[in-house]
Amino acid sequence: MSRYSSLVVDIGGTNMRYAYANKNGISEESILSNISDQKINKTLSNLLSNPKIKNTVIAAAGPRLGNRIEMTNRKVIIDGDLLGRKFKLANSQVLNDWEAVGHAIDEMKLKKIKKGKSKSNVDLMIGPGTGLGFAIVVDGKVIPTEIGNTKLHSKLLLNNLGVRPSKYFSVLEDVISGPSISRAYQSRYKQKLSPEEIVSLAKKRNPKAKFIIYGFVDNLIQFMQDVSVAYLPRRILLGGSLVSDLAYLIKDNKFLDQYSNHPKDQHAQILKSIEINLITSKTPALKGCFNYLNKN
Structure with missing residues (x-):
């Protein structure tokens, strides 16, 4: 963890995945299966409260309006600007889940x-x-x-x-x-x-x-x-x-x-x-x- 300064997260309708990242790549992913809405918010807070994390990009299933997503199949709101202020992040962004997949298109198997x-x-x-x-x-x-x-x-x-x-x-x-x-x-x-x-x-x-x-x-x-x-x-x-x-x-x-x-x-x-x-x-x-x- 000490080598990483960024957090990447993917929140779907059933599971939540996350990994740590630096300029060279990302760590092995962690998967939280069948995660509840309440645990999503708690897990995000726990992960982002680590002072070594300075950047995050969070993908979530729902329409992205500005830097905010209200998830379609969950009662969860991911607000990148709010998270950035709360945890004093240098960069805090949200993406639609398939928008995130699209950014990996050139490296997909x-x-x-x-x-x-x-x-x-x-x-x-x-x-x-x-x-x-x-x-x-x-x-x-x-x-x-x-x-x-x-x-x-x-x-x-x-x-x-x-x-x-x-x-x-x-x-x-x-x-x-x-x-x-x-x-x-x-x-x-x-x-x-x-x-x-x-x-x-x-x-x-x-x-x-x-x-x-x-x-x-x-x-x-x-x-x-x-x-x-x-x-x-x-x-x-x-x-x-x-x-x-x-x-x-x-x-x-x-x-x-x-x-x-x-x-x-x-x-x-x-x-x-x-x-x-x-x-x-x-x-x-x-x-x-x-x-x-x-x-x-």
Whole structure:
């Protein structure tokens, strides 16, 4: 710890990760799993109260307004300016979680699952987790979004999960996220299971779980197709633990062919030209926080 003067943090809807940093790199990450809102604030205070910490970059799941994030799926507010004053930091910044991932794009480990030949300067980063992460990277500039909280979902996406319109399926991440898997399973089969349990059952060919998981992957592929037609990227980069768990389906030719299938031939050719990758790096958000710190 004595060698480090900076702290990088990634706070998601389920876990909190942090590592120490100096100009040469970052330490091994620490993970706090299933952390409560109250413990997040207490842990941040404990970490930042160390007098050796002079800089911090904190990534959190939610829209960044100035240097402040009110988390979407937690009752937690991360205010970089307030933390800077309270702990007398030289530099205190907050980033949207997928904005942070975007700052690590040039150093990520990737597994290519679909070849492409597009010459576009746009990359799209997609991460269904507790919510639906989506960021756009244009010539190295990262543009965070809150697309998961838009109403850009259709009856098709509800039908894929076998559910009806309701207040529980009102925004896009209600049909493309980890919680959407649990919610759809409970709505359809009247049994509450975690996303991990449903994925595990699907791998064992349980018909109920397979229906929900295949419907979820259909929704993810449809979303990938829609944003590809909208933004004309060179690559799509898919990340997160849920994507890792479902990689065996996502890279299946059936689903990849579905991605490239479009009613207009010109757009089908565009989709065929786009490369798709799985992010295999373990801590891209922390690495992105570190890169952002070094740039600012």
